[in-house]
Amino acid sequence: MVDKIPASTAMSVLVVDDESGMRSFLKKALSKRFALVEVAGSVEEAEQLRSRCHFDLLIVDISLPGRDGIEWHEALDMDTRRSDVIFMTGFADMETAIRALRAGAVDFILKPFRLEQMMQAVDRCIERRLLRRENLLLRREVAHTHPNTIIGNSAAMAEVKSVIGRVAATNAVVLIEGESGTGKELVARSLHQMSGRSGSFVAVNCGAIAPELLESELFGHVAGAFTGARGAREGLFSFASGGTIFLDEIGEMPLQMQTALLRVLEQRTIRPVGSEKESPVDVRVVAATNRELQLEVEEGRFRRDLYYRLNVLNIRIPSLKERPEDVVDLVHFFTRQLATELGLREVAWSHEDLQVMQRYDWPGNIRELRNLVERCLLLGKPPAEYWRSQETPVAEAPAGAGYPDDMELKEVERLHVLQVVAAQEGNKSAAARVLGVSRKTLDRKFKEWGQEGGC
Incomplete structure (x- = not known):
């Protein structure tokens, strides 16, 4: 009918x-x-x-x-x-x-x-x-997962690509470190693509899942394991069998779950919540963090033994500020990609636009650059003109501007987060996207600082 x-x-x-x-x-x-x-x-x-x-x-x-x-x-x-x-x-x-x-x-x-x-x-x-x-x-999606989409020919990115090529075919655990927005998931996908593993690539944001649900999400549960568990359910480790599981924001994982993950890495078995049986699992683990895990270990927020188990092979992704020579290639790539996705005509940015973008520090890294290109395409405004139209043009920040050298890292983080939230007119969800963290993480930070505000 x-x-x-x-x-x-x-x-x-x-x-x-x-x-x-x-x-x-x-x-x-x-x-x-x-x-x-x-x-x-x-x-x-x-x-x-x-x-x-x-x-x-x-x-x-x-x-x-x-x-x-x-x-x-x-x-x-x-x-x-x-x-x-x-x-x-x-x-x-x-x-x-x-x-x-x-x-x-x-x-x-x-x-x-x-x-x-x-x-x-x-x-x-x-x-x-x-x-x-x-x-x-x-x-x-295939184009996104292909290693050739790692854009940049700077010496720093050449080293990243070289390391990926050397370690991709192994089954060793890899820890990817880098600021928010630098492309850690893209590197993880490239590792999987080049590994030859036949299973799926499964990405998990450890900071976006409630702590009480994380174990069930990762390892699954049996019927009746807890209130509401009417039937058995496989976890994400099972879905990634034969492939790669990417644990993003690993520094957000609760200590109890860190213990469970360490057991999985050492024994190569998983135990669903509520089950007495352990099942073997063939999964390559790639973890990523924008935190200083060594500092987290010293302050008791991250298990030392898990840190050493994860840090077998380390890939550090440089911030965009550290490789300004890659900005032009990234701008051209995103312009082509976004023009196709948005159904818009591809534009050729002027020399002035490219210079302005190269001079900017990009605190939000590649994610911020992509967002700017998308915004300029949608508004029909070149980057230089767009920045001039803002009340406080970020591209024209005074040379040498920044935080005092003697300021503690925690305070720098707090001030930067507050600055991004203010730039998003108090919208914490939008600020979280710019910062590359979950809204839950941002709320927790504000609670730690004893500050309210935003929406």
């Missing part, structure tokens, strides 16, 4: 038909399935509508006043012809059907038709479009 057709709330459709009754009929029916439904009674009206927004699906009557629907669709630019099209007609013959198919029609419906016929055709279009989107996402 028609009601079984899945809703497509993220898609848009344009109906072009000179019969007002048909336009009203289809708009009412399609509004239950699409986020946006527009109707037009002529090619001219349709042109005006499509100049204002993109349509995933066009439902077009062939017999339109002045210009038939097939001729109009054939004349559309290639960007618009990426829309799927269903043609309708009350006067069909073989020649017309062939013309419609050659024009790129995905379906051809004779009038009069039942609503179910139309919805079945629409459903096929939705499935085709969702499949294309899924394939595009998969291609992007």
Whole structure:
């Protein structure tokens, strides 16, 4: 039945038909399935509508006043012809059907038709479009995980790539260290991609999972292990079997879980919560932190034995400030990537824009650079112009500006976090994204400092 057709709330459709009754009929029916439904009674009206927004699906009557629907669709630019099209007609013959198919029609419906016929055709279009989107996402994921996406030819990044190449094929634990936003997960993915391991790459943010749930998430649980555990559930270590598990923000892991992780690393077995049995597991562990784990050990917040077990092979990713020569390559890469993702025209930044970006310190590292490029593309403003339009242009910070040399690291961290939160107008969630930490971590920091504020 028609009601079984899945809703497509993220898609848009344009109906072009000179019969007002048909336009009203289809708009009412399609509004239950699409986020946006527009109707037009002529090619001219349709042109005006499509100049204002993109349509995933066009439902077009062939017999339109002045210009038939097939001729109009054939004349559309290639960007618009990426829309799927269903043609309708009350006067069909073989020649017309062939013309419609050659024009790129995905379906051809004779009038009069039942609503179910139309919805079945629409459903096929939705499935085709969702499949294309899924394939595009998969291609992007493959491109994202490919080691060649580690951008940068500086001496510092050449060393990182060299280390990845030397250690990828081993099964040894790797600890990746670096500031937030430097690309630690990308390095972990590259290690997995080059390792030859056949299993999955599973990423876990240890700071984003409630401590009381972390053990169950990692190792799974049996039915009845705790309140609400109605059935058994496999953990992420099991899902990563034969592959790699990436434990991001390992410094956020509670001490109790650190003990459990140490046992897994030493015995290569896992025990689901509530179970008496241990199961062998073949998983390569890659951990990452933006903290000084050695300092965490000295202050009793991280197990010394786990630190030494994780720190078998160490990869330190330099901050973007340490490799300004890579900024231009990163800008070009993100400009191409984001222009494609956003459906925008790729732009060529001026020499002034590139110079301004090279002079900036990038406290948010690569994540901040990517966000700036995306913002400038969306706003249509070059970076130099965008920064000039801000009240406090970060690109023009005075030379030598920073924190006093005798200031403790904790205080530097506190001041920097407060500065980022203020820059995000008190929005802690946005600030957490810029800083590369979880909102939960940010709330904990504010609690430690005895400060409130933000939202």
